[in-house]
Amino acid sequence: MGPTPDAEVDAMPEVFFHVGAGRAASRWLQEQVFPHFRGVRYIPRTRFRQSAKVVGRGGDLPVLVSRQLGYRELTPSVEWFARLAPAARPILVLRRHDEWLRSVYLREIKELRYVPFERFIDFERDEGVRPRSSALFRERIQVLEDHFEHRPLVLFFDRLVADPHAFVRTIADYVGASYDEARISFRPSNRSYRDRQYRFLREVRRRRPAKRTAEPASAAVRWLRVRSRRLAWHAGVALGRVAPERILSRDPLLTDEQLARVRTFYEADWQACVDYARRHNPRLLAGD
Template structure:
């Protein structure tokens, strides 16, 4: 018997930590790293064929999805409709700002107003931020209830957050073996403004070629970000980042959607607690 767990992001919700520091340390789980995702269906199919009768093999794969979440999960569900989904959500205003900062860091010359806006002309559309739509999509295409987690808990109570995953997948890890640095340092607006300025003249966007990546892209990217910490505030006429009022507008616009998401997370927690008590 094969039991499949699929962590699908979202991006900027502690995904890198989970993928590199937590998932590989879960005992009794065969972990498929995100770099191997393109071969995951074939790998899991091979495991099903090889799996001995009477023994349960647990497989966990992780891949960070955002705009492509519905498309990729639908494709996966056609092969493994019984997979158990793990997904982490972050409040909309914080999430879209973090996505924007990552885009600037990666060398894209773009302002926030071009990245997301309520005219729906940005790279991210309003529908890309509808969490309820994503949750209902997951529930419709997979037979098992998903584990819905909230990023705030990862920041404020990481041990509890990780325990929820541990209980969901039925695997143990030694807490003292898990590094305590849960949140990566994010770059400030000043450093990222330098990225915005320089990316207009130098193309250092991500490359698939490893030589270009490590000998060209990374040296330029991180030199800019490092030096930007010590240089004075760059003088830019264009408004790169959103005002506080703009972020508050985003938060208010998606308030009902966020409340639904939090409710779904708490509801799963209550159901899980009830299930545990019934087995005591």
């Protein structure tokens, strides 16, 4: 006689779902922190689709799944995972909009996808490379609330910067993990490049605009494009260190006025996220 439905429910492990965002310490958590957690089964981002098998096997240990999701992937990936583990407890790390968009924009320059910032995100007509809604963080929280039985734990990047040791302890305590702090590197895995190197990469893209390519492309062609672009920006970063100043534009990569505009535009959204964390995670968060 097979197990009863109640027995199957009892066998379901507790599941935690870190919904990572780019430029908000996701890679650092996935590579430098979570692998050192003891007392949980960690499923890294590269095995996200295999998480169904791990969760389905049950067991006494909680399961920690981590996946970095952009604004396009968020809803479909959350819908898929929620069908697998509706009682999962989401974890979301947010970075203030002006700091976050600055980092995202510099990454675009680093990967040779430079456009002027006003074309990167257009606050007037919403005709930029990124839609304005892509940086609405309260909507991301709502997606998680709509699909899971538990409210997300919302953490803030500025707390990580202020006290990374306490930040890691907060997550470990939440998922019930222990760890040896000496085994964790508290140096972020994504290092920023110097201003000169970014300016050189910007100059490369200005002088050689991106060519339009026919779509769709095969997986092999897409892989080759990604590898070629990475090779190009690695070379660009190296050359940027020694490039003569005279060939580089003195225009700032981003102005204080542009960053202030970002902060003002998303101020209500940021405050809604802070208020949410204060209301629902008061003992775990210090997002002030």
